[in-house]
Amino acid sequence: MENKFKKITSLWIITVLILFVVAIILGLLMRFNQGGNIKLDPVTFYTDMTIHGLTMIGIWFVAGMAAVNYIMERYVRTSYKANLIAYIMTVVGVLMLWGAGFIGKFHAGWTFLYPLPFKIMWEQWATPLFLYALLVLGVGWTIWTVSLMISLLKKYTLSQVFAWQHFKRDAKPEVETPPFVLISMISLVGVLSCLITAAALDFLLLTEYYSNGGFINDALLMKNLTYFFGHTLANEMLYLGLAVIYELFSEVSGRPKWKTSWYVAYAWNLTLFFVLFAFLHHMYMDFVQPETLQIIGQLASYLASIPSTGVTIFSILVAVYGTKINWNLANLMFFIGTAGWVSGGIGAVIDATISNNFLLHNTLWVPAHFHTYNALGNVLFSLGFFYWFSFQLKDGIIKDKHSMLKILLIVIGGIGFLAAFYFAGADSVARRYANYPEEMASGKFWATFGGTFATIYLLGIILFIGGILKRCFGFVFSRV
Amino acid sequence: MQSLLLYLFLILTVVSTSVFIYVYRSSIKAGDKDGGLTNVLTKRMWFILILFVVLAIFFSATVPKSPYFMFKDEIPSKSVNVTAGQYFFYMSYSAINPDAPTSEPIELGVNELVEFRVTSRDVTHTFAVYDENNQVVAQTQAMPGYVNNLRWKFEKPGTYKIFCLEYCGAGHHIMRGSFTVK
């Protein structure tokens, strides 16, 4: 592997980890404000919330992309230039977002639901800066995504890259598609569909912004676009992480490499399809949305869980059951992350049921489930990769230190932090409230509780990433 | 109902996490010879089949309870117009002028079918009804340019509170309203 790919990947990791710590601190500020332990004015709170959400989604998306790009180099030649452009545009885009937020006080939430960005409650320039920041990120990420897709398609035909030759049960195809290639391609297609939708959304917003009232958008259409983009992106982030796990879990465990079987091929092709409709569950409380779409939303959300549990999760459990594994912090992160992903998925399926959503929609149940499959799921997938990668910069031999302590802090901190969201959500405490009214008094208790455990989580994260940062920094500034 | 969902979640999560812990421990105990799972494909197919059946049962049990189908064939005895705006709820039996919205006190009867006609004069909000135990009983979005009709029968008398559940700006958490059921 060329050193420049190791360098750019190290740079991604350093950037992601630093932004992660900052974003967690913003999260802690929010939680302690909600608990009444500190006092922020509401504008500061909602600005923090907006920046926290956007930063977290952004960094864990690029973390997945960077990992996939690094591993893809094993199979095909990828473009270093595209990777570098994406890096530069990500840094610029994030700085613009932070400028719009921290300086311009833009606080429309990470979903910037139309027409909120146009109700200027902040600096006049913050809205266009925000919209252009999205454009910069969108362009950078589209270049990267398309470039990776092209790299794959140079080696594999369209049907091979989707592993269609594996559909027949005892097929012995001439060209085998590694699961990593299949899942990467499936995720990249999904990512591209999000980015195209985001471009359309950004275009419609900018058009209205510059039309001086001549052009007004339709709120229902905009909400559908917003959630197609937001929900699907959050899902694809996780799939990028899974592509890495299919490649690395066996390798770091000292086990034979996983192959694409007929059911793996089917499962991921089906996932590509189902996931495109799952976003509809964000629209359940919009009764004007056609009922057929609402029911498709519940159907797609339910069905999407079958290939993921029946194939991916089942396979991970089978790979471990009664089998000698070289356990280390990398595959432990993958394994614990999978368990977290399942728990978050259970919370998600409950909330994706229309009659439950009627009671849980936009309560703290929502951040409860998505923080579960992020903070104790996808983040751990990426951290496992970072950890493994940082040893690749030396001799490739993983040496764990204080693994028990790190895991305990992250897991116990994480569980307490998440439990607080679930318990409050089930007690009808609203999400996105800077302060809770007396009717939601239990929210205050749970906020302090959750914030305390999140501090433990942060401690675990800092211990965990210390060594990774040291090795990555060392490599970036070395002369290789 | 919400606490039922919480228990369901807790039980399922404890079960699934226990499976992970059990599998992890089986690996630690495995020693050098592999005693992995046999007949994996059959077990996998059984797992998928059972999951599919369970989901199908849940799906067919819950879809008819969706709010869109509730009280669909009945005629509401009262309708209440609701216009949400930063950061107020305006409620009235008669039409509300979005440019000069006014409110009147709302009083509903126990078990009387009401229809709330919910819209917004600026950004998207939510019209979420909380009962006297401060639990959500019903909700719908308040979206500019659209009217969402929410039908409901309140079984218990008392004061019901309204909160906004869609982030609408820095005053989101102070938006509130109420009505009484007698």
Ligand code: HEM
């Ligand atoms: C320990 C770490 C974390 C803490 C303390 C934290 C805290 C919070 C808090 C307090 C909120 C606002 C909840 C509310 O609606 O009242 C929030 C929202 C959010 N968080 Fe986190 N979070 C953490 C990790 C993460 C991670 C890993 C992600 C990864 C994607 C993430 C993504 C988000 C998003 C997207 C929102 C929604 C923002 C919005 O509503 O606009 N968070 N977080």
Ligand SMILES: [Cu+2]
């Ligand atoms: Cu609101």
